[in-house]
Amino acid sequence: MPGGGVPINKRATIADIARLAGVSPGAVSYALNGRPGVSDETRARIVAVADEIGWRPNVAARSLTVSRAQAVGWVIARQTPTLGVEPFFMQLIAGLERELSAAGVALLLQVAADHDHAIAAIRSWWAERRIDGVILTDLWTDDPRVAVVAELGIPAVLVGRPQPGSVLPAVWSDERHGVDAVMDYLVALGHRRIAWVAGLATLDHTHVRVQAYLAAVERHGLDAPTVVSTDYTRVQGERATRRLMTAADRPTAIVYDNDVMAVAALSVARELGLSVPDDLSIVAAEDSELCVLVNPAVTALSRDIAAYGSMAARTLLDRLDAEGPIPSRQDHASELVPRGSTAPPAHARRPAGTRAERS
Amino acid sequence: MPGGGVPINKRATIADIARLAGVSPGAVSYALNGRPGVSDETRARIVAVADEIGWRPNVAARSLTVSRAQAVGWVIARQTPTLGVEPFFMQLIAGLERELSAAGVALLLQVAADHDHAIAAIRSWWAERRIDGVILTDLWTDDPRVAVVAELGIPAVLVGRPQPGSVLPAVWSDERHGVDAVMDYLVALGHRRIAWVAGLATLDHTHVRVQAYLAAVERHGLDAPTVVSTDYTRVQGERATRRLMTAADRPTAIVYDNDVMAVAALSVARELGLSVPDDLSIVAAEDSELCVLVNPAVTALSRDIAAYGSMAARTLLDRLDAEGPIPSRQDHASELVPRGSTAPPAHARRPAGTRAERS
DNA sequence: CTGAAAGCGCTTACAG
DNA sequence: CTGAAAGCGCTTACAG
Numbered sequence: 001m002p003g004g005g006v007p008i009n010k011r012a013t014i015a016d017i018a019r020l021a022g023v024s025p026g027a028v029s030y031a032l033n034g035r036p037g038v039s040d041e042t043r044a045r046i047v048a049v050a051d052e053i054g055w056r057p058n059v060a061a062r063s064l065t066v067s068r069a070q071a072v073g074w075v076i077a078r079q080t081p082t083l084g085v086e087p088f089f090m091q092l093i094a095g096l097e098r099e100l101s102a103a104g105v106a107l108l109l110q111v112a113a114d115h116d117h118a119i120a121a122i123r124s125w126w127a128e129r130r131i132d133g134v135i136l137t138d139l140w141t142d143d144p145r146v147a148v149v150a151e152l153g154i155p156a157v158l159v160g161r162p163q164p165g166s167v168l169p170a171v172w173s174d175e176r177h178g179v180d181a182v183m184d185y186l187v188a189l190g191h192r193r194i195a196w197v198a199g200l201a202t203l204d205h206t207h208v209r210v211q212a213y214l215a216a217v218e219r220h221g222l223d224a225p226t227v228v229s230t231d232y233t234r235v236q237g238e239r240a241t242r243r244l245m246t247a248a249d250r251p252t253a254i255v256y257d258n259d260v261m262a263v264a265a266l267s268v269a270r271e272l273g274l275s276v277p278d279d280l281s282i283v284a285a286e287d288s289e290l291c292v293l294v295n296p297a298v299t300a301l302s303r304d305i306a307a308y309g310s311m312a313a314r315t316l317l318d319r320l321d322a323e324g325p326i327p328s329r330q331d332h333a334s335e336l337v338p339r340g341s342t343a344p345p346a347h348a349r350r351p352a353g354t355r356a357e358r359s
Numbered sequence: 360m361p362g363g364g365v366p367i368n369k370r371a372t373i374a375d376i377a378r379l380a381g382v383s384p385g386a387v388s389y390a391l392n393g394r395p396g397v398s399d400e401t402r403a404r405i406v407a408v409a410d411e412i413g414w415r416p417n418v419a420a421r422s423l424t425v426s427r428a429q430a431v432g433w434v435i436a437r438q439t440p441t442l443g444v445e446p447f448f449m450q451l452i453a454g455l456e457r458e459l460s461a462a463g464v465a466l467l468l469q470v471a472a473d474h475d476h477a478i479a480a481i482r483s484w485w486a487e488r489r490i491d492g493v494i495l496t497d498l499w500t501d502d503p504r505v506a507v508v509a510e511l512g513i514p515a516v517l518v519g520r521p522q523p524g525s526v527l528p529a530v531w532s533d534e535r536h537g538v539d540a541v542m543d544y545l546v547a548l549g550h551r552r553i554a555w556v557a558g559l560a561t562l563d564h565t566h567v568r569v570q571a572y573l574a575a576v577e578r579h580g581l582d583a584p585t586v587v588s589t590d591y592t593r594v595q596g597e598r599a600t601r602r603l604m605t606a607a608d609r610p611t612a613i614v615y616d617n618d619v620m621a622v623a624a625l626s627v628a629r630e631l632g633l634s635v636p637d638d639l640s641i642v643a644a645e646d647s648e649l650c651v652l653v654n655p656a657v658t659a660l661s662r663d664i665a666a667y668g669s670m671a672a673r674t675l676l677d678r679l680d681a682e683g684p685i686p687s688r689q690d691h692a693s694e695l696v697p698r699g700s701t702a703p704p705a706h707a708r709r710p711a712g713t714r715a716e717r718s
Numbered sequence: 719c720t721g722a723a724a725g726c727g728c729t730t731a732c733a734g
Numbered sequence: 735c736t737g738a739a740a741g742c743g744c745t746t747a748c749a750g
Contacts (some may be wrong), residue, residue, distance in 0.1 A: 011486060013743055024721050029745055039719060056486035060428070061743035063419035064726045071467075080453045080665050083446075085648040090443025097470045098439075101480070106467045106489060108430075111456045121460070127370060127415035129727095130465060234652055260652065267654035289444040293593055293619065294653060295626035306439055372727055383737050388729055398735060420727035423742045488743095 012055040021049045032057075063129065071106040072316055073131040075118040077138055082233055083111065085260050087288040088305055092159075095309025096135065103317050105132075115140075119148050126154055133316050135159060136168075141204040157316040159308070161204055162328045169319055170328040171312040175205055178301040178334035179212035182255055182283050185336055187220045190344040191253040191281060195226040197240045197265075199257035206257060209285065213255070226251065230261065237261025241268040245280065252345035253281035259288040262298050266341070277343035287337060296340030303334040371414045380408045391416075422488065430465040431675055432490040434477040436497055441592055442470065444619050446647040447664055451518075454668025455494065462676050464491075474499075478507050485513050492675050494518060495527075500563045516675040518667070520563055521687045528678055529687040530671040534564055536692035537660040538571035541614055541642050544695055546579050549703040550612040550640060554585040556599045558616035565616060568644060572614070585610065589620065596620025600627040604639065611704035612640035618647040621657050625700070636702035646696060655699030662693040 014032075018025045023042060030037040031046040032055075038046070049055075063069050074096070076089060083089070093109075100107050108131060112118040122145070125131045133155035136145055146163050149156045158170035186194050196213045199206045210227055217225040228244065230236035237256060244251055245268070256262035262284035269276045276282055276296060284291055287300035308331050319326050373391075377384045382401060389396040390405040391414075397405070422428050433455070435448060442448070452468075459466050467490060471477040481504070484490045492514035495504055505522050508515045517529035545553055555572045558565045569586055576584040587603065589595035596615060603610055604627070615621035621643035628635045635641055635655055643650055646659035667690050678685050 011488065014745095015743080025744080026722080026746080027720060030720090033745085035746095037719065042719085054486065056483060058423070058743050059487045059489050060419045060422035061726090062745080064417070064423060064728085064743080065745040067726080069419070080450070080457075083453050084449025085446050085652075087443035089449055091439070093468065094439040094442050094470045097468065101469055106484075107469070108465045109452065109456065109468050110460055110466070111453045124415060125465075127413065128418045129370065130418050234648060260648075263652050267652070267656075270654045289593060289619075290649070290652070293444075293622050293626070293649070295629045297626075373729095374727080384728080385730080385738080386736065389736090392729085394730095396735065401735085417727050420742090421729080423727080423744085424729040426742080 011058075012050075012053045013058070014055075016053065017046060017049050017055055020053070021046045067129070068320075069130055069132050070104060071108055071131050072100065072133045072135060072313075072320075073108040073110070073122065073125045074135040074137070075110045075112050075121045077112050077115060077118045079113060080111070082231075085234070086232070086258055086286070087290065088258075088286065091288075091305040092137070092309040092312075095306035095311075096313045097309075098306070099310045099313035099317065105317065115144050119145055122148065122154065123152070126152055132320050133157070135312060135316060139163070139204045140202045141207055143204070155316065155319045157312050157319060158328075159312050161208065167325040169315050169326050171308065171315050171331060172328065173303065173308070173331040174333040175208045176212040176215075178285065178336070179209050180216055181334075181336040182285070182301060183213065183216035183220065185338065186253045186255075186281065186283070186342070187222070189253075189281070189342065191222075191251075193223040193249065193251045194253045194255065195228065195244050195251040197228045197230055197237065197244075197254055197256045197261055199230060199232045201229045209257065223249075230257070232258050232260065234260055234264040237264040238268050241265040242272070245269070245272055245274060251280075252347075253283065253342070255283045255285060258286045259284045259290045259298070259300065262300070262341075263290050263294050266294055266296075266298070277341050278346050281342040281345070283342060285334075287334075291339065299339045299342040300337050301334035302337045303332060307331070370417070371409075371412045372417070373414075375412065376405060376408050376414055379412070380405045426488070427679075428489055428491050429463060430467055430490050431459065431492045431494060431672075431679075432467040432469070432481065432484045433494040433496070434469045434471050434480045436471050436474060436477045438472060439470070441590075444593070445591070445617055445645070446649065447617075447645065450647075450664035451496070451668040451671075454665035454670075455672045456668075457665070458669045458672035458676065464676065474503050478504055481507065481513065482511070485511055491679050492516070494671060494675060498522070498563045499561045500566055502563070514675065514678045516671050516678060517687075518671050520567065526684040528674050528685050530667065530674050530690060531687065532662065532667070532690040533692040534567045535571040535574075537644065537695070538568050539575055540693070540695040541644070541660060542572065542575035542579065544697065545612045545614075545640065545642070545701070546581070548612075548640070548701065550581075550610075552582040552608065552610045553612045553614065554587065554603050554610040556587045556589055556596060556603075556613060556615045556620055558589060558591045560588045568616065582608075589616070591617050591619065593619055593623040596623040597627050600624040601631070604628070604631055604633060610639075611706075612642065612701070614642045614644060617645045618643045618649045618657070618659065621659070621700075622649050622653050625653055625655075625657070636700050637705050640701040640704070642701060644693075646693075650698065658698045658701040659696055660693035661696045662691060666690070 014025045014028045018028045031043040110121045137159040139160035156168050161172045162170035228240040265282050284298050284300040287302035291298035291300045373384045373387045376387045390402040469480045496518040498519035515527050520531045521529040587599040624641050633639050643657050643659040646661035650657035650659045
């Protein structure tokens with residue numbers, strides 16, 4: 001091979017650059033990593049050669065020396081069928097990715113059926129040194145993953161409320177604020193009988209929201225609260241709606257813990273011959289395109305999920321650089337976006353259809 | 360440290376196992392990789408020690424020696440806002456992941472705004488030896504990524520039709536079969552004026568479907584075909600529907616290239632005072648939970664997307680082992696799932712609402 | 719400011 | 735059947 005070119009079919013290494021630039025491999029490493037130890041002139045020459053032959057560091061070699069995988073892991077613990085209906089995950093992925101790829105950190109993704117599998121995956125990644133840290137989502141009130149991550153000393157970011165007794169940084173938002181906004185709004189419209197269709201009972205944030213709902217009912221002196229527990233699926237959302245709306249003391253408004261159930265409720269209302277919003281107001285505690293895809297569009301609590309993901313990624317990256325505990329960060333609370341699915345209850349409206357007095 | 364235990368806070372290495380088992384590191388490697396060169400007895404002892412101390416190979420070290428990253432990459436080329444509305448991607452991820460994690464191969468995920476960024480990401484991953492191969496989705500008719508992947512010699516699997524002139528294995532299904540099923544069904548119901556709302560014109564599979572649609576119109580001798588091009592979004596789906604249904608010769612049935620637009624069409628129909636399916640039948644060429652979330656539920660072409668993803672992953676893994684071209688694989692074609700959004704056109708039905716004669 | 723050398727944790731011919 | 739050694743492509747003290 002003439003002139004010491006780079007071998008075919010073999011990606012360039014630091015040794016190639018050293019040869020072409022007439023320096024030692026060590027000097028190349030210093031130059032390319034912007035560290036002292038090489039003159040500006042030499043550095044420029046080395047960088048030029050590296051650019052020319054399109055050199056990129058072999059991550060395996062780098063990982064081996066610096067003990068950094070330059071990757072973080074995320075195990076989504078969900079059953080396949082329910083996965084993907086809520087746009088939440090893809091939006092979060094997009095946000096995470098935006099921040100991670102800018103930092104040259106790869107995202108390893110795995111889908112697991114339950115916490116045991118998720119924990120096994122995290123253990124495996126960590127033992128193989130595939131990852132430098134993990135992102136934990138869908139947090140339970142007493143989440144077994146948190147203990148495992150703490151025990152193994154894996155840097156992590158919690159997407160959700162900070163866990164009591166844990167130093168893991170969390171990225172969270174004030175759920176109460178959103179719930180209050182919904183309840184205040186419905187009450188202002190004249191609703192006094194408002195039901196709450198909750199998501200997975202094991203999730204910490206389900207608990208927080210239910211508490212906020214109960215507090216709001218109390219604060220406003222509304223009719224007795226009703227909470228139905230579900231697993232976030234369409235089927236259970238439909239079932240909850242049917243049960244609530246066929247009871248003697250049916251509510252005039254129902255708040256659903258996610259977009260899927262709220263949208264599904266529209267179908268059930270139609271099935272029961274009920275008009276939305278005249279006979280029933282519907283609110284989704286999690287907004288998405290789903291809510292505007294239907295008619296009437298569904299009033300929802302909205303927030304920038306991609307930005308939330310970016311903040312989570314940023315926090316994990318900061319944690320990796322810090323080599324020690326860092327504080328949690330609070331994201332913006334959700335904002336209420338009123339749409340066609342909410343209105344004053346029928347009994348509270350004037351015959352001519354004018355607006356009811358706000359209380 | 361007594362008895363040669365494994366150092367705290369430092370994951371076990373092959374050297375630790377060798378020391379504990381009283382053999383050389385080389386022997387440990389042979390034993391753990393199931394290769395000849397160690398007696399059964401020694402092997403058993405080594406494996407026992409490895410299990411006991413929870414040893415897992417350091418992927419960086421292994422990658423460096425065997426030149427395999429044990430990871431594959433997937434760059435999703437979509438704009439953030441449109442990402443996640445179609446459950447397609449999450450289902451595909453779940454399917455890919457199922458197969459990959461069983462093989463101990465990690466999935467690197469990145470979200471890119473366009474092909475240039477996607478190509479840059481693939482180049483970068485490859486140059487850094489982060490990946491052994493890539494998964495290419497959303498294929499264009501003349502896709503620039505295919506050329507790049509071929510040029511760099513990156514093992515790849517195409518999720519879509521085999522590209523003419525390319526040896527890259529593809530995992531695909533017969534789009535024509537599905538389109539024919541839809542058209543035959545609508546014609547059987549009595550529809551003669553059927554419009555097609557196509558997805559992104561740059562996508563190869565959009566083209567295939569449109570051709571199949573045109574051929575079906577011709578074959579059945581239907582009224583002049585109408586194709587509206589869109590970008591798959593709700594907004595453009597709504598716009599297309601509005602345009603089609605406010606024209607003089609409006610169709611009695613519209614087929615949409617994805618679930619989102621078909622579902623959005625329900626809202627537009629309501630807005631225009633049209634009844635679905637009486638005044639307009641709606642079909643989605645891609646099924647998802649979205650289609651059953653609404654009322655009426657949307658008739659759709661359904662297939663197991665997770666299984667499709669698994670097949671793609673399996674094909675890529677096989678390609679990695681083959682070290683040479685492998686054949687493409689064909690998945691099952693989509694099946695039509697009739698739901699409430701389709702019925703005979705109003706003019707074809709009997710006054711009493713009985714079923715029209717099937718032609 | 720630069721070069722030579724050791725080492726990260728594996729794998730793999732090569733001797734014995 | 736086993737051990738000692740070299741090497742994958744980097745980084746990083748350590749001498750000069």
